[in-house]
Amino acid sequence: MRTTLRVLGTALSCVALVAGATTAHADTGWTPTTITWHPCPEVPAAECGTLRVPVDWNAPRGESFDLAVSRRAATDPARRLGVLVADPGGPGGSGAAFAQSGSLFSPEVRARFDVVGFDQRGTGGSAFVRCSEDLLGRGPSTDPVDQAAFDALVAHNRTLIADCRARSGPVFDHADAGQSARDLDALRRALGERRINYFGISYGTVLGQAYAERFGGHLRSMVLDSVVDHSADTRRFVIDRAASVEAAFGEFAAWCDRTPTCALHGRDVRAVWEDALDGADAIGWGRAGFISTIHTMLYDPAWAEIARYVSDLAEEEPPLSARFEYNYPAVRLATVCQDFSLRVRDHADYARLRAEELRRGPTLRGSDLGHDETTSCAGITGPAANPPHRLTIHTGPEILVVNSRHDPATPYAWALSVHRQARAHTALLTYDGWGHVAYDRGECTRSTVDAYLLALRTPAEGASCPAVEPAP
CATH class of the missing domain: 3.40.50.1820 (Alpha/Beta hydrolase fold, catalytic domain)
Known part of the structure; x- marks a missing residue:
């Protein structure tokens, strides 16, 4: 099963290469x-x-x-x-x-x-899925404080999705992993x-x-x-990620404690982090943008670089330029919202989810990845095109x-x-x-x-x- 059919497939591919x-x-x-x-x-x-x-x-x-x-x-x-x-x-x-x-x-x-x-x-x-840059950039808070704020977020999301659909054409409604x-x-x-x-x-x-x-x-x-x-429901989609990024930050803090060259060595890393969030607000960048950037830097993990930026922001120095991921803010509406059933019903539903998210991930205020993907889907109705389910494989390697x-x-x-x-x-x-x-x-x-x-x-x-x- 592992090799017997490969020769035929390779031969067909070689013929095609010759033909161009x-x-x-x-x-x-x-x-x-x-x-x-x-x-x-x-x-x-x-x-x-x-x-x-x-x-x-x-x-x-x-x-x-x-x-x-x-x-x-x-x-x-x-x-x-x-x-x-x-x-x-x-x-x-x-x-x-x-x-x-x-x-x-x-x-x-x-x-x-x-x-x-x-x-x-x-x-x-x-x-390519396109959405209005203006709509993408001026939405209401993704952390609504009451039902009115939640309703405003839902209304914005629906306006944005209608705009994306109009700009992108029919592929917008057929971009889930099942189609891919x-x-x-x-x-x-x-x-x-x-x-x-x-x-x-x-x-x-x-x-x-x-x-x-x-x-x-x-x-x-x-x-x-x-x-x-792909089996994750809304709660696991958000909470598991909040816990994982909190643990990742803990690993960074432990590295600083044991590494003399860390810019935060010998300091209370979490206390300096809180000062850095205030610094990001003070210079007009905003803590949400700073948190998102640090989250991305944990991917590497660029610990030495993170320490320098946290130290600088605590002193209100100029921030690192934000990183962007292609058309992620737009295409996630067509993919993530149809590959997962991220359907938060109302503010009470959201508030319960947010409270647990903050409990599991207090330092980075949850996971901006899981949180923002979930709140971007608020207002979408009906089942997901490729709904989450347990992985079931019947054949293959x-x-x-x-x-x-x-x-x-x-x-x-x-x-x-x-x-x-x-x-x-x-x-x-x-x-x-x-x-x-x-x-x-x-x-x-x-x-x-x-x-x-x-x-x-x-x-x-x-x-x-x-x-x-x-x-x-």
């Missing part, structure tokens, strides 16, 4: 499409193209649009193992740009696989592959889970790094799940949950360190994941890799 194009086999009601490859404008060593797919796979004869696709050929084609489709997550990250670089992967992985990526619906070059899983399988067929390999990071793991459930027999291997648990124990964005508890839900079809590798995305944290994580991709060798139950101390 690949063709997808017809799906029910779907007209076959062709990818015409050409050198990518910014990375000539990679090839770019587009794949025509239906807006709605449930009505495949209806409107269609182009998915942006790219691939970087295996550097050792004589030993080629197939296609590795890579997704950087987000939502909003460009899979096509990610594949063109291929820099995350080790030289041996790049030697053995064509690294392929596509921009998921609503991102990059694939029917069909896109991924259309790409597989267009590439002439019987089976593919998939490497999903962060929100890219939601697509990975959807694909494994629907198309597991078309997988040779799958890595889910920094897992979003053993999937490798990888997660940092102290991940500030995708809680380690989520990786444990996904592994429990599909224990017969998953193996779990724990990185006993910090940060978001575990694969490239050290030799242990990289070599273990590479052994899985290259030889389909999964780690034993309970396997872990030691923490690698961040640079001072």
Whole structure:
């Protein structure tokens, strides 16, 4: 099951490369499409193209649009193992740009696989979801204090979503991971592959889970790094993240206590943090923007840099420029709000959720990621298009799940949950360190994941890799 069909898939792909194009086999009601490859404008060593797919796979004869696709050929084609489709997550990250670089992967992985990526619906070059910048920038507080404030947030969200829909077209209502899983399988067929390999990071793991459930027999291997648990309800979606970022900040504070070069060494880190929040308010940046930036910096984790900025803000020095993630504030309305049932009913419902969020994550005032994604969905009615549910896999290879124990964005508890839900079809590798995305944290994580991709060798139950101390 692991290797017998690869030869045929590789042969078909090689024929297509010679011809300069690949063709997808017809799906029910779907007209076959062709990818015409050409050198990518910014990375000539990679090839770019587009794949025509239906807006709605449930009505495949209806409107269609182009998915942006790219691939970087295996550097050792004589030993080629197939296609590795890579997704950087987000939502909003460009899979096509990610594949063109291929820099995350080790030289041996790049030697053995064509690294392929596509921009998921609503991102990059694939029917980019657009919303009014004015509406995105001037919404009411996402921490409503009463029912009137909650109603104002709901009204704003509904106005914003109507604007996004008008600017973006029908793809806005068909951008969930279930639709994207069909896109991924259309790409597989267009590439002439019987089976593919998939490497999903962060929100890219939601697509990975959807694909494994629907198309597991078309997988040779799958890595889910920094897992979003698609079974999470609204409470877990918010509270688990609040707890994880609180724990991540605690790890940073402990590092400062033991590291003389930390700018906060010998000081009460949490007390200085509170002064920094006041400083962010005083200079007009605002504590919410500062918290969001520090949360993102915990992904690395850039502890030394965080310490310097916290120290500076406590003295009201100029802030670090905010980081942005493509069109994330817009596309999350089309994806996250349809992949999860984030339906907060009223202010009383919100207040209960917020109280527990602050109890579990007092330092960073909860998780801005979980909180803002949930409040951005307030006002959306009806069931999610791709509702959360327990992972159910019927066929396919053993999937490798990888997660940092102290991940500030995708809680380690989520990786444990996904592994429990599909224990017969998953193996779990724990990185006993910090940060978001575990694969490239050290030799242990990289070599273990590479052994899985290259030889389909999964780690034993309970396997872990030691923490690698961040640079001072």
